[in-house]
Amino acid sequence: MEHFEAIIIGFGKGGKTLAAALADRGKKVAVIEQSKMMYGGTCINIGCIPTKALVHHSKLSQLKKLSSFEDQATEYRSAIDKKMKLVAALRQKNFENLDKKETVTLYTGKASFASPHEIFVQTETDTVMLHGEQIYINTGATIIIPDIDGIKESKHVHTSNSLMERTVLPKRIVIIGAGYIGLEFASMYAGFGSEVIVLDSHRDLLEREDRDIAQAVRSSLERKGVIFHNNTIIESVRDSEHGAIVTYVEADQKRQETTDVILVATGRKPNTDDLQLSKAGIAITDRGAVQVNEQLQTTVPHIFAMGDVVGGPQFTYISLDDHRIIMDHLYGNKRRTTQDRQPVPYSVFIDPPMSRVGLTEQEAIAAGYEVKVALLPAAAIPRAKLSEETEGLLKAVVDAQTDRILGCTLFCTESHEMINIVHIAMVTGQPYTFLRDHIFTHPSMSESLNDLFQMIPR
Numbered sequence: 530m531e532h533f534e535a536i537i538i539g540f541g542k543g544g545k546t547l548a549a550a551l552a553d554r555g556k557k558v559a560v561i562e563q564s565k566m567m568y569g570g571t572c573i574n575i576g577c578i579p580t581k582a583l584v585h586h587s588k589l590s591q592l593k594k595l596s597s598f599e600d601q602a603t604e605y606r607s608a609i610d611k612k613m614k615l616v617a618a619l620r621q622k623n624f625e626n627l628d629k630k631e632t633v634t635l636y637t638g639k640a641s642f643a644s645p646h647e648i649f650v651q652t653e654t655d656t657v658m659l660h661g662e663q664i665y666i667n668t669g670a671t672i673i674i675p676d677i678d679g680i681k682e683s684k685h686v687h688t689s690n691s692l693m694e695r696t697v698l699p700k701r702i703v704i705i706g707a708g709y710i711g712l713e714f715a716s717m718y719a720g721f722g723s724e725v726i727v728l729d730s731h732r733d734l735l736e737r738e739d740r741d742i743a744q745a746v747r748s749s750l751e752r753k754g755v756i757f758h759n760n761t762i763i764e765s766v767r768d769s770e771h772g773a774i775v776t777y778v779e780a781d782q783k784r785q786e787t788t789d790v791i792l793v794a795t796g797r798k799p800n801t802d803d804l805q806l807s808k809a810g811i812a813i814t815d816r817g818a819v820q821v822n823e824q825l826q827t828t829v830p831h832i833f834a835m836g837d838v839v840g841g842p843q844f845t846y847i848s849l850d851d852h853r854i855i856m857d858h859l860y861g862n863k864r865r866t867t868q869d870r871q872p873v874p875y876s877v878f879i880d881p882p883m884s885r886v887g888l889t890e891q892e893a894i895a896a897g898y899e900v901k902v903a904l905l906p907a908a909a910i911p912r913a914k915l916s917e918e919t920e921g922l923l924k925a926v927v928d929a930q931t932d933r934i935l936g937c938t939l940f941c942t943e944s945h946e947m948i949n950i951v952h953i954a955m956v957t958g959q960p961y962t963f964l965r966d967h968i969f970t971h972p973s974m975s976e977s978l979n980d981l982f983q984m985i986p987r
């Protein structure tokens with residue numbers, strides 16, 4: 530049995546970064562990845578990078594104002610081709626980055642625990658048993674397929690993975706779920722020229738956001754042709770001659786949609802089912818995530834977990850930050866924890882993107898703050914005017930007692946960049962006047978933070 534100082538299960542963002550960092554310190558490391566099509570993990574193969582590439586091409590396609598569906602479909606096929614090339618290049622680069630490290634051995638096979646220090650690997654041709662002093666679980670999340678009659682049998686039901694492999698632009702697409710993936714794909718396919726219908730079980734769209742922001746997002750997507758049905762219960766999916774029929778109940782009314790394809794985007798859950806965690810004595814939470822403390826240590830002291838598998842926010846930058854916590858635990862002063870990174874910013878890459886950090890107005894009031902609020906339409910921003918991207922709304926929430934920024938939501942072009950500026954101001958404890966009076970380059974979207982915070986009542 531081969532012995533390693535560190536075994537990393539899963540080639541995700543945290544795992545690959547940790548593997549390289551440990552190898553750079555001379556450690557003997559094994560990385561186990563179940564599929565050669567997943568070297569580099571979810572983000573580069575089936576997650577952030579391919580989706581954002583398609584979001585980009587969808588925007589370019591829209592700008593071309595193509596007059597026929599055939600032209601739009603050609604544009605879409607070319608976008609899928611480009612996305613595939615990009616992903617293949619990144620996957621190869623990720624493979625090489627680890628492969629070139631002398632002390633890293635990459636196993637392509639499915640890993641499971643045999644005991645607290647032993648990992649069983651099932652490769653395509655062989656079985657291998659490895660011994661690890663320290664073990665790191667980085668197996669990500671898997672797609673939740675809801676229990677809907679006919680969904681598993683239908684030939685027209687896709688996940689985000691399989692849909693991004695399809696080179697034919699759907700004329701009509703029904704998306705089940707209006708979360709991150711549902712909204713990003715709705716915006717993207719509407720941009721490419723598909724008719725998009727989104728069905729979600731929540732009463733309202735974007736329930737965690739303030740209603741003014743949620744309404745601005747909804748109206749913007751509706752102007753692109755997206756149709757939303759909320760508060761729906763989906764009863765069945767049936768294949769028909771040319772596509773599928775989705776039957777659902779909305780406000781006690783039974784309704785049907787015919788469609789070419791259905792995208793299921795109803796969430797992702799920690800990927801722990803096949804790991805045989807009980808053989809190592811590792812506890813899981815009631816939601817099936819690996820149970821960890823604030824330093825990502827499982828209930829077995831030499832085993833850690835990072836990324837989506839621990840059941841926290843599912844973002845690539847969180848998995849990356851998890852690796853920093855582990856490195857600090859191994860080589861630093863052991864002070865870095867998952868609590869340090871509050872608040873966590875996020876962006877939903879619809880067009881324009883919607884980004885938030887910190888509290889909404891409603892959350893701040895519910896938490897007992899006395900708040901001051903500013904709202905700025907994107908149409909008032911010179912940069913947005915010159916690039917003809919005037920869609921959107923910006924909102925800031927400030928603590929009336931301390932002038933500290935409690936939260937900010939930016940629904941406008943480039944918001945995925947701008948939100949990082951607000952985040953830095955917040956974590957460094959700046960009053961809102963810092964952004965109000967800061968020098969920004971001109972004409973830029975960031976300078977609108979001057980205007981937004983200028984509108985906070987004194």
Ligand SMILES: Cc1cc2nc3c(=O)[nH]c(=O)nc-3n(C[C@H](O)[C@H](O)[C@H](O)COP(=O)(O)OP(=O)(O)OC[C@H]3O[C@@H](n4cnc5c(N)ncnc54)[C@H](O)[C@@H]3O)c2cc1C
Pocket residue numbers: 538539540541542543544561562563564567568569570571572575576577578580581638639640641667668669670689710800803804835836837838842843844845846848878
């Ligand atoms: C469509 C989509 C779009 C997204 N867009 C964004 C975005 O724009 N921004 C953002 O920050 N996040 C985004 N995310 C989320 C982000 O991709 C994930 O949070 C992140 O990739 C999780 O990384 P991870 O380190 O937890 O593991 P992953 O990258 O998921 O890696 C886990 C790896 O473990 C392997 N594995 C699993 N089980 C085993 C086993 N038993 N043995 C061996 N190998 C195993 C898997 O094959 C996989 O390669 C998106 C996700 C999706 C699905």
Ligand SMILES: NC(=O)c1ccc[n+]([C@@H]2O[C@H](COP(=O)([O-])OP(=O)(O)OC[C@H]3O[C@@H](n4cnc5c(N)ncnc54)[C@H](O)[C@@H]3O)[C@@H](O)[C@H]2O)c1
Pocket residue numbers: 675705706707708709710711713728729730731761763794795796797842843844875876877878
């Ligand atoms: N931009 C980003 O950072 C980004 C992009 C994509 C995905 N992600 C990550 O991937 C994860 C998964 O994304 P997701 O969109 O699949 O999940 P999600 O949890 O964001 O949204 C799932 C949606 O599906 C709805 N839903 C669930 N069951 C349903 C049913 N039976 N019928 C109708 N609606 C139903 C829910 O109400 C919810 O709105 C997210 O948690 C996110 O962290 C991030």
